[in-house]
Amino acid sequence: MSTSDKTKGFPLPSSLQVIPGTERAQAAYPYYMQFTKDDDERFWFYNSMHFPEPMYVFDTITAEAAYVALGASNTRVQSLPTTLGIDCRIINGRFYIGGNGVTDPAEIARRTKEFEQRAFYYYANWERLFAQWKEKMMKLIRDAQALPKPTLPEFEPLENVHAGRGIASNHYILDTYQKTLEGYFRMWHHHFEFLLLGYGAYLTFFNFCKKAFPEISDQTIARMVAGMEAEIFRPDDELRRLAKRAMELGVDGEFREGASPDDILKAIGNRGAAGKAWLEDLALSRDPWFNINVGDGFYHYHRSWNDDLSMPFAALPGYIANLKAGKTLERPTQKLLEERKQLIADYRELLETDEERAAYDQMIHLTHRVFPYVEGHKFYCEHWYTNLFFNKIREFGELLSQHGFFPKADDAFHLTHYELKAALVDLMMSWANGSPPRGIAMWPAIVKERQAAIDEWAKHNTPPALGPVPDIIDDPSIVMLWGITRENLNKWLEADAEPNSNEIKGFAASRGVVEGVARVVQSVEEIDRLRQGDILVCRVTNPSWAPIFQKISAAVSDIGGSMSHAAIVARAFGLPAVVGTGTATHRIKDGQRIRVDGGRGVVTILS
Amino acid sequence: MNSTDIIGWFAHVGLADRPTVGGKGGSLGELTRASIPVPPGFVVRTAAFELFLGALEREDAIRPKVEALGSEQLSEITALSAQLRARVESAPLPEDVRAEITAAHAELCGAAPNEPLAVRSSATTEDAADASFAGLQDTQLWVMGPEATLQYVRSCWASLYSVPSIAYRRKHAMPESGVAMAVVVQRMVDARSAGVMFTRSPLTGDRSVITIEGAWGLGSAVVSGEVTPDRFVVAKITGEISVREISDKHIRHVPSEGGGVTEVETPAEIRQAPCLSDEELDALREIGRKVERHYGRPQDIEWAIDRSGTILLLQSRPETVWSSKERAPVAKPADNPLSHVMNIFGGRR
Numbered sequence: 001m002s003t004s005d006k007t008k009g010f011p012l013p014s015s016l017q018v019i020p021g022t023e024r025a026q027a028a029y030p031y032y033m034q035f036t037k038d039d040d041e042r043f044w045f046y047n048s049m050h051f052p053e054p055m056y057v058f059d060t061i062t063a064e065a066a067y068v069a070l071g072a073s074n075t076r077v078q079s080l081p082t083t084l085g086i087d088c089r090i091i092n093g094r095f096y097i098g099g100n101g102v103t104d105p106a107e108i109a110r111r112t113k114e115f116e117q118r119a120f121y122y123y124a125n126w127e128r129l130f131a132q133w134k135e136k137m138m139k140l141i142r143d144a145q146a147l148p149k150p151t152l153p154e155f156e157p158l159e160n161v162h163a164g165r166g167i168a169s170n171h172y173i174l175d176t177y178q179k180t181l182e183g184y185f186r187m188w189h190h191h192f193e194f195l196l197l198g199y200g201a202y203l204t205f206f207n208f209c210k211k212a213f214p215e216i217s218d219q220t221i222a223r224m225v226a227g228m229e230a231e232i233f234r235p236d237d238e239l240r241r242l243a244k245r246a247m248e249l250g251v252d253g254e255f256r257e258g259a260s261p262d263d264i265l266k267a268i269g270n271r272g273a274a275g276k277a278w279l280e281d282l283a284l285s286r287d288p289w290f291n292i293n294v295g296d297g298f299y300h301y302h303r304s305w306n307d308d309l310s311m312p313f314a315a316l317p318g319y320i321a322n323l324k325a326g327k328t329l330e331r332p333t334q335k336l337l338e339e340r341k342q343l344i345a346d347y348r349e350l351l352e353t354d355e356e357r358a359a360y361d362q363m364i365h366l367t368h369r370v371f372p373y374v375e376g377h378k379f380y381c382e383h384w385y386t387n388l389f390f391n392k393i394r395e396f397g398e399l400l401s402q403h404g405f406f407p408k409a410d411d412a413f414h415l416t417h418y419e420l421k422a423a424l425v426d427l428m429m430s431w432a433n434g435s436p437p438r439g440i441a442m443w444p445a446i447v448k449e450r451q452a453a454i455d456e457w458a459k460h461n462t463p464p465a466l467g468p469v470p471d472i473i474d475d476p477s478i479v480m481l482w483g484i485t486r487e488n489l490n491k492w493l494e495a496d497a498e499p500n501s502n503e504i505k506g507f508a509a510s511r512g513v514v515e516g517v518a519r520v521v522q523s524v525e526e527i528d529r530l531r532q533g534d535i536l537v538c539r540v541t542n543p544s545w546a547p548i549f550q551k552i553s554a555a556v557s558d559i560g561g562s563m564s565h566a567a568i569v570a571r572a573f574g575l576p577a578v579v580g581t582g583t584a585t586h587r588i589k590d591g592q593r594i595r596v597d598g599g600r601g602v603v604t605i606l607s
Numbered sequence: 608m609n610s611t612d613i614i615g616w617f618a619h620v621g622l623a624d625r626p627t628v629g630g631k632g633g634s635l636g637e638l639t640r641a642s643i644p645v646p647p648g649f650v651v652r653t654a655a656f657e658l659f660l661g662a663l664e665r666e667d668a669i670r671p672k673v674e675a676l677g678s679e680q681l682s683e684i685t686a687l688s689a690q691l692r693a694r695v696e697s698a699p700l701p702e703d704v705r706a707e708i709t710a711a712h713a714e715l716c717g718a719a720p721n722e723p724l725a726v727r728s729s730a731t732t733e734d735a736a737d738a739s740f741a742g743l744q745d746t747q748l749w750v751m752g753p754e755a756t757l758q759y760v761r762s763c764w765a766s767l768y769s770v771p772s773i774a775y776r777r778k779h780a781m782p783e784s785g786v787a788m789a790v791v792v793q794r795m796v797d798a799r800s801a802g803v804m805f806t807r808s809p810l811t812g813d814r815s816v817i818t819i820e821g822a823w824g825l826g827s828a829v830v831s832g833e834v835t836p837d838r839f840v841v842a843k844i845t846g847e848i849s850v851r852e853i854s855d856k857h858i859r860h861v862p863s864e865g866g867g868v869t870e871v872e873t874p875a876e877i878r879q880a881p882c883l884s885d886e887e888l889d890a891l892r893e894i895g896r897k898v899e900r901h902y903g904r905p906q907d908i909e910w911a912i913d914r915s916g917t918i919l920l921l922q923s924r925p926e927t928v929w930s931s932k933e934r935a936p937v938a939k940p941a942d943n944p945l946s947h948v949m950n951i952f953g954g955r956r
Contacts, residue, residue, distance in 0.1 A: 124945065204947050
């Protein structure tokens with residue numbers, strides 16, 4: 001990415017101040033993520049799509065592991081011709097990232113040769129490699145599930161001694177911790193094994209459509225491509241199934257709006273055989289489909305449905321009410337597939353020549369082959385595996401908190417993964433030596449200070465981008481994964497220039513026009529503030545929020561493209577949605593009346 | 608409904624009959640045959656004009672006088688135009704022409720002889736010239752009764768001898784013997800809303816969208832540009848409405864009491880309201896698709912919606928601007944289908 005017009009741009013990284021009083025918390029982030037003066041030369045954007053909230057220092061491991069794997073795939077494994085990996089920096093808890101483009105034509109040519117031997121092999125053997133991927137991924141999940149819960153008994157269990165194991169329990173604290181981290185880094189390699197190639201094939205078709213049909217909507221292209229059976233739809237499908245089962249078994253009356261999951265489970269438990277049958281069905285759904293978390297899997301506190309049944313149980317009464325009103329709940333997958341086929345045929349007919357039709361056929365064919373991975377991987381990676389990972393770390397937190405390192409298990413996430421390892425070694429020594437751990441005198445104050453910093457940072461907005469604006473953005477990974485285009489950046493700059501305009505523009509994600517009360521939801525904990533008919537305004541939504549879409553009348557997000565899950569779910573529910581506005585959560589105040597025009601991609605503040 | 612050499616009912620004519628019924632008449636016949644709703648009517652064929660002109664020529668020459676002029680002789684053209692138009696508009700019609708038109712009028716209007724009609728010229732020139740001719744001929748709206756109809760048929764014929772029409776023909780040295788005009792006589796639509804529709808984007812040439820423009824009242828306000836119409840862009844296949852520009856439609860055209868059309872102010876409460884509902888946009892889209900399929904190419908269409916909500920087409924003609932443009936193919940098939948991905952991964956080229 002070359003740069004120009006430095007007068008018109010975003011603030012320089014060096015102009016961003018660490019919020020006073022949080023300097024030590026800022027310093028806790030790894031040195032390789034801190035901004036330095038050299039970074040002023042480059043363009044950075046706030047990765048609020050993946051990290052919309054201030055980062056706990058431990059949680060930065062997700063960015064680290066993801067960019068290690070993404071960069072390896074781009075730079076070394078597939079050899080993408082025009083881009084290397086992603087650099088990341090953090091300030092005030094906010095992640096900024098920057099692409100690393102390749103512009104020298106000779107170098108692009110050299111990388112292209114490599115790419116053709118690598119990526120083309122993947123495309124040609126996609127089905128076999130993807131089947132193999134699923135096996136690898138399931139093995140990784142089973143390995144993670146098999147890791148023991150870390151415990152330190154007062155005396156080494158007798159059977160270990162008699163078996164002559166020769167290695168004491170404290171060693172397995174370190175062993176399990178290292179395997180936990182290792183598994184997480186490995187998972188992210190799996191995650192990126194196919195992702196860029198999958199998006200690339202999709203974007204190839206997407207760009208063809210935009211060129212052949214300049215006014216086609218993103219959502220129409222998405223509909224031509226979307227599969228119906230992807231794993232990410234399953235959790236919501238399971239809820240629909242459970243609602244239906246509750247009706248069949250006659251236990252639907254127990255699902256009262258506002259009742260806690262525990263109370264509902266207890267009441268159903270008291271319903272004899274019917275209650276037992278429903279609970280068995282619930283157990284079937286939970287493993288594995290409730291391993292979906294209420295975020296994108298990037299924060300330790302985005303708990304899974306299994307860990308916190310509030311989200312699925314908040315949705316069940318709505319589904320039951322719909323069934324009672326005579327609505328059918330099943331997604332009509334066969335019908336949707338027929339519609340997809342028809343849509344593809346109809347657009348094909350509109351092309352001007354048979355030559356174009358032949359190229360169209362080639363591109364849509366490849367897109368359909370790769371798309372199951374694009375849609376399906378999230379359930380295994382960002383949800384299932386990530387839940388296992390954070391819950392395992394939570395077990396270490398529990399152990400440390402029992403030994404007085406800090407008050408709560410979750411306080412462990414205020415330590416970097418290096419610091420956590422140090423604390424565990426401290427604990428291992430203390431258990432071995434019979435002396436108190438040294439960390440108990442140190443960590444409680446640090447944890448408190450870092451929590452205060454997170455709370456403080458959450459009150460401050462951060463610029464959507466930093467540094468000089470690039471002439472164009474042709475880094476395929478940035479365009480594909482973040483939907484950042486030059487056009488988008490201009491919108492962000494304009495929004496900065498005229499903050500008083502009542503209009504906010506974004507991607508037209510799902511058509512329809514709705515007026516209503518805006519509920520600005522800054523983080524997932526605030527989801528329960530949504531009332532029937534509210535318009536959801538958030539930084540980013542994700543698949544597990546799907547069940548609340550039955551409650552809202554429209555959705556607006558700061559980040560996301562037409563293939564973001566917010567957009568897909570909004571279309572499935574027939575709700576207007578505008579995504580990728582950049583600034584909606586800053587500019588819309590909670591409780592304001594707004595109009596969402598999902599067909600045009602415009603949000604208007606009415607009061 | 609008997610069609611003759613003089614009268615052609617819509618159901619009996621099509622595009623192939625253009626030489627005798629003109630472009631507009633042929634198109635309305637074609638649409639009728641394709642079961643696309645148009646206001647019922649008939650065409651007064653060119654033979655009627657020829658008979659009429661033949662009678663006039665016998666009294667005093669017409670065509671030779673026109674052909675004697677050069678396109679730069681504007682004052683001579685102006686003088687001749689006034690003279691010829693006066694003759695065409697006042698001379699009596701040959702009896703058989705008069706009788707046939709009167710009978711067709713009676714059949715079209717049935718029990719209501721004052722049923723309002725539109726009398727529209729329908730030129731026989733070819734596509735390209737037709738486009739340049741558009742607007743040079745006459746359309747008279749809200750014509751009531753057989754006498755008025757006969758009068759406006761003659762006005763349409765007379766419009767062939769307007770100054771711009773003659774000047775145009777002289778400039779292109781067109782022989783007068785090939786100049787003839789058919790006239791469409793059809794039931795008037797008491798339009799609640801009316802406008803135009805393009806089955807490809809006039810801005811980008813995109814064939815996957817339909818652009819619809821419309822305003823309150825009769826379509827003449829939109830076609831003449833006297834009102835800024837509402838503008839909608841609808842995806843041809845999916846019906847998504849991607850553009851919805853609602854304008855301030857300060858005036859509208861409505862029928863006047865004694866016949867003809869008058870411009871009135873739009874009531875305040877509907878000035879800034881959309882002139883079409885989403886359901887109507889969708890119905891227009893369906894019709895646009897059907898017409899395009901029938902003709903096998905993108906179309907420019909004039910439409911109206913009557914007070915009962917029925918959609919009727921007043922005109923459909925092939926789109927010419929984008930269709931005649933040379934365009935490089937968006938992509939060609941590749942020997943290795945995988946190589947298409949280099950458009951993404953290969954960087955700018």
